[in-house]
Amino acid sequence: MNPLDTPLGFCSNFLFVPGTRPERFIKALDSGAAGVVIDLEDAVPEEDKKSARDAIRTAWPTFNAEQKKRLVIRTNAPGTHFYAADLILAQELDVGCLLIPKSESMDQINGAALILPNTAIIPMIETAIGLDRLREIASANQVIRLAIGNLDLQADLGMVCDLQETQLQTARYQIVLASRVAQIAPPIDGVTPSTDDIERITDDAERAKRLGFGGKLCIHPKQVLIVKKAFMPTEEELAWAQRVIDADQASKGGAVKLDGRMIDRPVVLLAQRTIALAGKR
Template structure:
């Protein structure tokens, strides 16, 4: 962007709230909880005997025209093909594909009518094939399924134990031009401190969003990703000083302002949804 050019920033989705697919009354409630994306879950949240009813319930709800994401069942299950009949429906703005391991699985979902697919990487094989998934058409970003991933690899712990894997997902997502990935859920419902710590850790590592399993988690996640008032003020001052200098060397608060600092300031304002110059 040339110096002096201003545009309103696009704010990527930061919170993805999962709602059980067999509880249609919760979908409308979830839409009012401030989540940037509501995900109707047809997979883990729905028992085998209730999946058909959940599909039909969702099919009826989609007629309202309101947009949601859908987590379908994985390609290795008997429910996959039936779930695909929903992915091209009006109102489905994205599909989360669990246990995703091959680009062919994404292609199958896309060919069924999905315009956006978010692979849920939660196995060793899916992680190994991450680059192929990121290069597949219609993939917008990656969701890291930390709990199932730990089980698959025999890992105990969600902290340093997953540092390499989180950092690699961030790196590969960037290399192939995807949005910053979505971090896995915090299972400690009601523990705001733990949720905030987990979200801020993901943000420091380069994640751009977090999955939520309860409405009470949404605002904590949104707030953690939102720049502070002090950061926004600093960013405006940096860009103003840089603009006034005509792009030359300038100091703000004793810090030399160069292009990397300007880019950081623009990113802060972009994350806040403010005009960026």
């Protein structure tokens, strides 16, 4: 699946909203967020899972086509007794994109893709097993990009991270590398727990961009514009992207060199994403 087939393939910011708070769904969509993740996992207590699914089912017909393209549902983790019902809901509503937490194998992702052949999938890497199987997960069917669940990954690895999460640098690099090898869109970085520390949110977003991430998860509307600004392409990046696209079009998709560098599909994809970010997000 081509990430550019969905606007979520190049979104720089994704805002979480609990599935139990349907009154916030439209507010989240109107917040300026490029993508909105309706959460059925961490933000929803076990006793409220069914009511959260019912709330999404009720709200879904009220969303217009443009809004639905920006909506993502985060399921519960594969292997939990809530997961099958989440997939059934996604199938019933023909959801455009799923965020699957604690993804740990290609079979898990391919199984979801089999049930939901028209749904883009973003596996979330949050465990040691998922990190160990990065390349197979990134290559699974319908995966458009990966995401890191930084807080859960720290806990699973037994890490005690500093404020900058220096200890997770290697994991983040591995996720960026696996995305590049699989020729999917740049991954999505995890959350910044602080909602009021503007400097921390800005630093985290800028670090993610420098590392090669293409976006970041947000837990509060106040974070959205900060993250969006941090990921917005510079004039130099836009000029380079346009030259790549022009060279690719001139070669009609064939192999071509630009400034001594071979232009292949991932480079063209990055250039297209850069232009799309500047124009739409």
